[in-house]
Amino acid sequence: MKITVRVWRQPSPDEAGRMVDYPVDDVAEDMSFLEMLDVLNEQLILDDEDPISFDHDCREGICGSCGMVINGQAHGPVKTTVCQLHMREFRDGDTIEVEPWRAGPFKILKDLVVDRSSFDRIIQAGGYVSVNTGAAPDAASVSVPKADADLAFENATCISCGACVAACPNGAAMLFTSAKVTHLNLLPQGQPERENRVLRMVQAMDDEGFGGCTNVGQCTQVCPKGIPFDSIMNMNREYLRAVKSSRGNQG
Amino acid sequence: MASIELAPPRLTGMRALWHSTIGKKAVVAATGLVMVLWLLVHMLGNLKIFFGPTEFDAYAHFLRRIGEPVLKNSWFLWIQRAVLLVVLVAHIVASAQLSIRDLRARPTKYTGKQRFEATVTTRYMRTGGIVLGLFIVWHLLNLSVGVAVPHYAQARAYENVAQDFSLWWMNVIYIAAMLFLGLHIHHGFESATRTLGYHRPTRARAIKITGDVLAVAIAAGFIVVPVAVMTGVVS
Numbered sequence: 467m468k469i470t471v472r473v474w475r476q477p478s479p480d481e482a483g484r485m486v487d488y489p490v491d492d493v494a495e496d497m498s499f500l501e502m503l504d505v506l507n508e509q510l511i512l513d514d515e516d517p518i519s520f521d522h523d524c525r526e527g528i529c530g531s532c533g534m535v536i537n538g539q540a541h542g543p544v545k546t547t548v549c550q551l552h553m554r555e556f557r558d559g560d561t562i563e564v565e566p567w568r569a570g571p572f573k574i575l576k577d578l579v580v581d582r583s584s585f586d587r588i589i590q591a592g593g594y595v596s597v598n599t600g601a602a603p604d605a606a607s608v609s610v611p612k613a614d615a616d617l618a619f620e621n622a623t624c625i626s627c628g629a630c631v632a633a634c635p636n637g638a639a640m641l642f643t644s645a646k647v648t649h650l651n652l653l654p655q656g657q658p659e660r661e662n663r664v665l666r667m668v669q670a671m672d673d674e675g676f677g678g679c680t681n682v683g684q685c686t687q688v689c690p691k692g693i694p695f696d697s698i699m700n701m702n703r704e705y706l707r708a709v710k711s712s713r714g715n716q717g
Numbered sequence: 718m719a720s721i722e723l724a725p726p727r728l729t730g731m732r733a734l735w736h737s738t739i740g741k742k743a744v745v746a747a748t749g750l751v752m753v754l755w756l757l758v759h760m761l762g763n764l765k766i767f768f769g770p771t772e773f774d775a776y777a778h779f780l781r782r783i784g785e786p787v788l789k790n791s792w793f794l795w796i797q798r799a800v801l802l803v804v805l806v807a808h809i810v811a812s813a814q815l816s817i818r819d820l821r822a823r824p825t826k827y828t829g830k831q832r833f834e835a836t837v838t839t840r841y842m843r844t845g846g847i848v849l850g851l852f853i854v855w856h857l858l859n860l861s862v863g864v865a866v867p868h869y870a871q872a873r874a875y876e877n878v879a880q881d882f883s884l885w886w887m888n889v890i891y892i893a894a895m896l897f898l899g900l901h902i903h904h905g906f907e908s909a910t911r912t913l914g915y916h917r918p919t920r921a922r923a924i925k926i927t928g929d930v931l932a933v934a935i936a937a938g939f940i941v942v943p944v945a946v947m948t949g950v951v952s
């Protein structure tokens with residue numbers, strides 16, 4: 467099939483960008499979206515043009531590197547990562563619009579590559595368990611209810627791709643942050659730092675300049691891992707609980 | 718190994734509440750719910766107009782006497798007004814600050830058309846809020862102070878309302894504002910339960926229905942009054 471890729475080209479963070487049309491012939495239905503971009507880039511290299519920069523690594527939907535807005539939808543028309551999106555979702559003759567994630571805190575570095583180090587700083591603020599939990603306990607000596615274990619696991623599947631921020635009309639990082647808060651605060655290991663974790667992570671999120679949640683729900687719609695919308699509600703509850711609690715008030 | 722434990726956050730307690738996105742949104746939600754409750758009572762009181770001038774003016778008079786003999790005439794009314802003003806100002810300041818922040822966090826629109834899952838009511842919260850803010854100012858000038866009411870008479874509430882709504886453009890402003898109010902509550906009620914952490918999958922249906930009923934009942938309850946004046950049911 468033949469398609470036209472209308473893609474955001476921006477040489478560097480401080481230069482202006484614009485949408486540029488590139489025709490791509492010979493696109494097979496079985497190609498992934500990234501393979502199609504590879505074909506286009508080979509073409510550009512042969513024509514002595516600058517290839518389109520985009521982030522990618524595993525190409526199997528688990529690393530969270532790849533991410534772009536395709537036809538206005540984060541990760542494109544299917545609820546999966548761009549590397550797992552196939553060209554069969556498009557039709558011969560289509561013009562496909564490809565743009566980088568857009569959010570104040572996600573500065574565009576080049577073309578489709580944005581700086582997502584703000585996510586790292588949110589995780590550094592408390593997205594881990596630092597208390598010494600000692601040697602592995604005897605099996606079943608600390609019981610975790612099945613429902614909690616399942617919910618913690620569901621939230622732990624977040625791959626930090628940033629689609630939630632890209633889709634949110636407020637550029638909020640609530641779904642991302644709440645996935646980690648929900649995951650760790652549900653489990654026994656997360657309890658000692660429960661209040662400080664949520665207070666610190668939300669503060670880091672705010673410090674990076676992300677917006678706030680207005681309960682639109684666009685984030686969950688595009689999340690390739692299906693992080694539940696209720697995680698945000700849960701983080702709100704954890705946060706308000708921590709504000710009230712004296713444990714979060716020390717220091 | 719205590720040294721690697723998470724250090725306490727920079728902001729705690731009430732300061733964290735006001736200076737964080739989540740805390741500030743909780744202020745918007747709590748003040749919003751207080752206003753929903755207040756409007757419900759206000760709307761029910763207005764419906765007394767259907768029982769004639771004696772009942773309605775007696776109700777208006779009663780409002781000034783609540784709290785007697787502990788409180789002097791009209792004290793309660795003024796205390797209640799002061800509280801409501803603080804609530805309203807907190808709601809407006811917090812939601813305006815959050816909105817400015819949100820717009821900064823998403824400065825560039827996408828070229829491609831975003832498929833929006835959000836309902837209309839969700840997308841008109843800011844527009845609706847501004848409309849409601851302007852309406853509240855107008856409404857107070859209009860019915861409490863008497864601006865633009867033909868033959869406004871202090872303490873003759875029934876007559877003032879009947880006079881007021883006999884002007885067609887007055888009704889248009891009023892009804893349009895009440896429709897925006899309904900929209901604002903439609904998204905706002907459920908949203909507030911999420912913001913405050915009360916929402917649960919098991920409560921989802923009950924919350925949705927409560928929000929819908931409140932939105933429709935409050936908007937419709939206010940709208941029937943000008944409609945009744947226009948159609949001559951109340952005159």
Ligand code: HEM
Nearest residue numbers: 680746749750752753812842846847849850905908909912
């Ligand atoms: C004075 C004018 C008002 C302004 C400027 C205003 C503005 C706003 C804004 C910007 C929001 C946040 C929207 C969002 O989350 O998407 C909001 C939420 C809300 N407003 Fe208002 N509003 C006003 C009056 C009212 C009134 C009269 C009520 C009572 C019925 C009300 C009830 C609510 C509720 C319940 C929420 C939801 C809070 C949440 O999402 O957690 N507002 N308002």
Ligand code: FES
Nearest residue numbers: 525529530532549
């Ligand atoms: S490249 Fe790893 S998730 Fe797409």
